[in-house]
Amino acid sequence: MKQFDYVKPGTVAEAVAAAAQPGAVYLAAGTNLLDLMKGGVSRPDRLVDVTHLGGLDQIEHLADGSVRIGALVSNADLAHDADFAKAYPAVAEALLSGASAQLRNAATVGGNLLQRTRCAYFYDTASRCNKREAGSGCDAREGENRSHAVLGWSENCIATHPSDFCVPLVAFDAVVEIEGRNGRREIALDELHRLPGAAPERESALEPGDLIVAVRLPPAARGFAAHARYLKVRERTSYAFAVVSAAAALRIENGRIGEARLALGGVAAKPWRARAAEDVLRNVAPTADAFQEAAWRALTDAKPSGDNAFKIELARRIVVRALTLAAAGTPARIPALPASSFASTSGAIHA
Amino acid sequence: MPELNLTSAPAHLRHGSNIGQPLTRRDGILKVKGQATYAADNHPPGMLFAVMAVASISRGRVTALDVAAAKRHPGVVDVMTPDHKPQLAIDPEIKTNPFVFRMEVLQSNEVRYANQPIAVVIAETLEAATEGAVLLAPRYETLPALVGLDAGESFVPPVVGVGNPTENHRGDVEAGLASADKQIDATYETPPQYHNAMEPHAIVAAWDGDSVQIDMPTQGLMLSLARVAELFGIAHDKIHIRSPFLGGGFGSKGLMAGPPVLGLMAAKLVGKPVKLVLRREQMYGPVGHRAPTRQRLRIGADGEGRLTALNHHARTVSSTFDDFYEPAADASHTLYAAPAIRTSHDAVRVNTGTPLFMRAPGEATGSIALESAIDEMAWACGIDPLAFRLQNYAEVEPITGKPFSSKALRACYEQGAARFGWAKRPLQPRQMRDDAGLLVGWGMGTATFPALMFQAEARAVLRGDGSGAMEIGAHDMGQGAWTALAQIAADELGLDIDRVEFKAGTSDLPDAGIAGGSAHTATAGAAIHSAGAAVIAKLADLATGDERSPLFGAGNAGVIARDGRLIRRDDQSRSESYPEILARAGVAEVEARGTGAPNPAAMEEYAMHAHGAVFAEVKVDPELGQVRVMRMVGAFAAGRIVNPRMVQSQLFGGMIWGMSFALHEEAITDRRSGRIMNANLGEYHIPVNADVPSLDVITVEEHDPHVNALGIKGVGEIGITGSAGAVANAVWHATGVRVRRFPIRIEDLLTPL
Numbered sequence A: 001m002k003q004f005d006y007v008k009p010g011t012v013a014e015a016v017a018a019a020a021q022p023g024a025v026y027l028a029a030g031t032n033l034l035d036l037m038k039g040g041v042s043r044p045d046r047l048v049d050v051t052h053l054g055g056l057d058q059i060e061h062l063a064d065g066s067v068r069i070g071a072l073v074s075n076a077d078l079a080h081d082a083d084f085a086k087a088y089p090a091v092a093e094a095l096l097s098g099a100s101a102q103l104r105n106a107a108t109v110g111g112n113l114l115q116r117t118r119c120a121y122f123y124d125t126a127s128r129c130n131k132r133e134a135g136s137g138c139d140a141r142e143g144e145n146r147s148h149a150v151l152g153w154s155e156n157c158i159a160t161h162p163s164d165f166c167v168p169l170v171a172f173d174a175v176v177e178i179e180g181r182n183g184r185r186e187i188a189l190d191e192l193h194r195l196p197g198a199a200p201e202r203e204s205a206l207e208p209g210d211l212i213v214a215v216r217l218p219p220a221a222r223g224f225a226a227h228a229r230y231l232k233v234r235e236r237t238s239y240a241f242a243v244v245s246a247a248a249a250l251r252i253e254n255g256r257i258g259e260a261r262l263a264l265g266g267v268a269a270k271p272w273r274a275r276a277a278e279d280v281l282r283n284v285a286p287t288a289d290a291f292q293e294a295a296w297r298a299l300t301d302a303k304p305s306g307d308n309a310f311k312i313e314l315a316r317r318i319v320v321r322a323l324t325l326a327a328a329g330t331p332a333r334i335p336a337l338p339a340s341s342f343a344s345t346s347g348a349i350h351a
Numbered sequence B: 001m002p003e004l005n006l007t008s009a010p011a012h013l014r015h016g017s018n019i020g021q022p023l024t025r026r027d028g029i030l031k032v033k034g035q036a037t038y039a040a041d042n043h044p045p046g047m048l049f050a051v052m053a054v055a056s057i058s059r060g061r062v063t064a065l066d067v068a069a070a071k072r073h074p075g076v077v078d079v080m081t082p083d084h085k086p087q088l089a090i091d092p093e094i095k096t097n098p099f100v101f102r103m104e105v106l107q108s109n110e111v112r113y114a115n116q117p118i119a120v121v122i123a124e125t126l127e128a129a130t131e132g133a134v135l136l137a138p139r140y141e142t143l144p145a146l147v148g149l150d151a152g153e154s155f156v157p158p159v160v161g162v163g164n165p166t167e168n169h170r171g172d173v174e175a176g177l178a179s180a181d182k183q184i185d186a187t188y189e190t191p192p193q194y195h196n197a198m199e200p201h202a203i204v205a206a207w208d209g210d211s212v213q214i215d216m217p218t219q220g221l222m223l224s225l226a227r228v229a230e231l232f233g234i235a236h237d238k239i240h241i242r243s244p245f246l247g248g249g250f251g252s253k254g255l256m257a258g259p260p261v262l263g264l265m266a267a268k269l270v271g272k273p274v275k276l277v278l279r280r281e282q283m284y285g286p287v288g289h290r291a292p293t294r295q296r297l298r299i300g301a302d303g304e305g306r307l308t309a310l311n312h313h314a315r316t317v318s319s320t321f322d323d324f325y326e327p328a329a330d331a332s333h334t335l336y337a338a339p340a341i342r343t344s345h346d347a348v349r350v351n352t353g354t355p356l357f358m359r360a361p362g363e364a365t366g367s368i369a370l371e372s373a374i375d376e377m378a379w380a381c382g383i384d385p386l387a388f389r390l391q392n393y394a395e396v397e398p399i400t401g402k403p404f405s406s407k408a409l410r411a412c413y414e415q416g417a418a419r420f421g422w423a424k425r426p427l428q429p430r431q432m433r434d435d436a437g438l439l440v441g442w443g444m445g446t447a448t449f450p451a452l453m454f455q456a457e458a459r460a461v462l463r464g465d466g467s468g469a470m471e472i473g474a475h476d477m478g479q480g481a482w483t484a485l486a487q488i489a490a491d492e493l494g495l496d497i498d499r500v501e502f503k504a505g506t507s508d509l510p511d512a513g514i515a516g517g518s519a520h521t522a523t524a525g526a527a528i529h530s531a532g533a534a535v536i537a538k539l540a541d542l543a544t545g546d547e548r549s550p551l552f553g554a555g556n557a558g559v560i561a562r563d564g565r566l567i568r569r570d571d572q573s574r575s576e577s578y579p580e581i582l583a584r585a586g587v588a589e590v591e592a593r594g595t596g597a598p599n600p601a602a603m604e605e606y607a608m609h610a611h612g613a614v615f616a617e618v619k620v621d622p623e624l625g626q627v628r629v630m631r632m633v634g635a636f637a638a639g640r641i642v643n644p645r646m647v648q649s650q651l652f653g654g655m656i657w658g659m660s661f662a663l664h665e666e667a668i669t670d671r672r673s674g675r676i677m678n679a680n681l682g683e684y685h686i687p688v689n690a691d692v693p694s695l696d697v698i699t700v701e702e703h704d705p706h707v708n709a710l711g712i713k714g715v716g717e718i719g720i721t722g723s724a725g726a727v728a729n730a731v732w733h734a735t736g737v738r739v740r741r742f743p744i745r746i747e748d749l750l751t752p753l
């Protein structure tokens, strides 16, 4: 492996200073970063290990009704936090549908947000990839691309963002708290990931040294707890990235949808908030027709980037199903096969 | 040292209760505690680490390597390249026998496939060697890659598999098709697959002058030893290979591949012990794989649903520089009683490492196509798939007309169907749903695998302290040889298993042949059987010829060996313990050798196969297309079951592999570069626990007096066959959609709403 410096800062300020140097990256649990380093995809000069920083591993329920999740909370701890799961069941379900139990135990909230794409050409250093090496080209464009993006892609990059967690987060207007060289700031999660455009190598709104310290869900997010689901279609029952996924949440008042939230995963370089679809669901009865209409709206701008036209139709169907499941009500317990088509079947003892 | 071959009616009987017992793995505790020493766990003093640099193109030439940059990296000791390497005694391109495959050991700058080794960096640490390999920054002259089943002109290979004829026929297929009431003409595709044993290929090599100590997982100790001897020009007794445990092989560790040879060369080059372990992605190239196939089946049936013709043609690929052809169409030789059968193969050459045997080579690929096509025909005839198979049950082997040495397939169908509840299956597809509205489908497939025998030797010892030893260079790939063969040894020596020192897994022991072809237990078992017979005969001679022994004169009647005693066959009240016999004779121990080998006369007369019937239930999301196998029941008849627990594991593993074949496994090849884009266990999908909710295995009783002295058929590979088709057929039954390209994908099942 390439030789690199390893820095273990004692404070957030030290961390930011250490990571602002060119060639430096943050190391959280390393479940993504270390794989990338072993494959020569990332070749940092310096790792700034944030796992020992104090105070970033708390789940705080704030007085205003929001929740603040420290960047170092593990994916498993967050999903298994009973209060959190009750208030944000779709988020917990999404977390539990990701990766494997071992990975979830290690993986952090911050790392999950900033995990890199699973585009095979990004991982294969012999391929041309604009994201890995700006301006080199995109071998996925004419390559094996059935799992690539159908929304928001550009000729320069057709990769998707693979996170499950981010999908309900973006639906619930999550806010990312960042500590940077110029102090603290906040951005909407929706602004964190960038679409590729002409510069796919710039994946996020973060500047050198920026450290995600927490993710916050605003008070309104709690209002959907009774009707919130995550649904993920994948190529095996567990331990696979989404082909397409959706988070759907409804606030149902007197038999009508007061407000809907909808986001898609596995379709774009960012978790895809479907605001137009949400709009058509405002103030209507939760019917199959309404959900169909929402599904069409959600995918209006979709177009295949390769051998992946099926993902558009699949996404529409997932939207309808996720909305239908949400309307039916959040189950009392997260299913043993979270976010799965097979969640309600018997024999579902493994996740 | 006298040798004794099996006689069908031995004078002396041996009795024991070990065979048939579900003993747990005798090496289980070691493995659970991490104390089982796999090859890469060895660290001889002074050992260095070697890492291969591999090609990122699949056709062309390496034009430059930055050796200086690699050597400058701290810790790097040397870089082995085509220009700087120890000389081999023979050209690795020469095929000295049919079991020698060409390998890339830096003999030239040519690149013939992606992931081909092009240099080896040797360093004091694994990290330094790894970075050194990156710093080589190879440059290439690249030629257009040959990729896929249509890469070029097809040709008819001289043989397929291991020496099978490329074409076979019996009867007139065209006439059979012409006379048929119903015809099926369907084409199925299977992808390239990689063995992906949990343990990567690894070697620790330590030279001492022209002697070498090798730690390396191998399914064929003696074949490997012979290959090392000829490549390095050294005598067999200069080579010692230890392979006590393999973390799986599945055929990829049967024959010596290039990477371990590079480890040996590297150790020679630097004059120190060297360890070379493949990275997961490096296993997608130089160590074999299952070739893709495209198979066309044309089947005819008469008005009653009886087959009139079966025509199975398979297109496959081999590498540009060597020959191995997946004998997929041969799967149609043995199962169904069509009066006319023709099987044939053709191939194209592509830029890939040479394909090789991979668990059920030919049978697995052929089976999923054949079982799908039979299912399609059953549906076309409006007959239940099980009834259709029974109606076309082969009483003799269809392609040869030979009787079977034994065939309890009918019982497999019966018991499997009963356990599964097959009788309730609606004939029409898309009829069943669960409470949640998911489509439910039931499918079945017939399993078959030949009962093979190779050559093996064993050495048996009985000692004055009442213990015994059985020595055989057998291989435990995880299947349980340490346990099952020791059980056989105990019975053959008439001793308790704890009194038998069972030695296996090193090359200084008698040759156990190759652990492949599902033939290891049968072959090694037969050698153990005959060595046991021979050593008991010697012991009996000591007693029956000595008038002081209670067994004196029992020579003709014979003795029974049981619980460490010899007992007169004609008077069981007269017996003597092994130590008593040896002590009186004044010898410390007696020893004898025995061999196991195929019986050509029996093979001439009989067709020898294991059989099975697999039933599968799947659920399919009707709108979203995701599939889950809910349960599988497999009933298998495979002769004598030495250890039911190990056998169940083998069959479970095979059935899961079959499910994997139908739904998951596929090496995704970039159509331009020929590189494999999912060369890791995250993206090369195999089933995980959640994909396998329920498996049930029934072993159907079967006595086979012809296959070998112990009546053992193999169970290692048969589980895949039948299972893959059963799952595919269940998907059809659930959805009404017949998918003919495997693995079945979500988009295949996104039918219009």
Ligand SMILES: Cc1cc2nc3c(=O)[nH]c(=O)nc-3n(C[C@H](O)[C@H](O)[C@H](O)COP(=O)(O)OP(=O)(O)OC[C@H]3O[C@@H](n4cnc5c(N)ncnc54)[C@H](O)[C@@H]3O)c2cc1C
Pocket (backbone or CB within 6 Å): A025, A026, A027, A028, A029, A030, A031, A032, A033, A034, A035, A050, A071, A075, A097, A098, A099, A100, A103, A106, A107, A108, A109, A110, A111, A112, A113, A114, A115, A116, A162, A163, A164, A165, A210, A211, A212, A213, A239, A240, A241, A242, B682
């Ligand atoms: C086999 C496999 C399967 C997987 N399957 C799924 C799946 O199905 N669904 C899914 O959603 N995910 C899946 N994952 C991805 C997994 O969720 C991520 O690897 C994990 O969340 C990353 O977290 P980490 O703490 O290990 O991050 P690291 O690997 O340590 O870091 C990831 C990136 O984030 C940066 N980073 C980390 N923390 C911070 C911070 N606080 N501030 C700024 N930058 C930071 C790092 O610099 C790095 O670039 C899978 C991973 C693997 C290996």
Ligand code: SF4
Pocket (backbone or CB within 6 Å): A117, A119, A120, A121, A122, A128, A129, A130, A131, A132, A137, A138, A139, A140, A141, A156, A157, A158, A159, A200
């Ligand atoms: S799709 Fe994006 S990540 Fe993939 S190769 Fe193209 S530029 Fe790279």
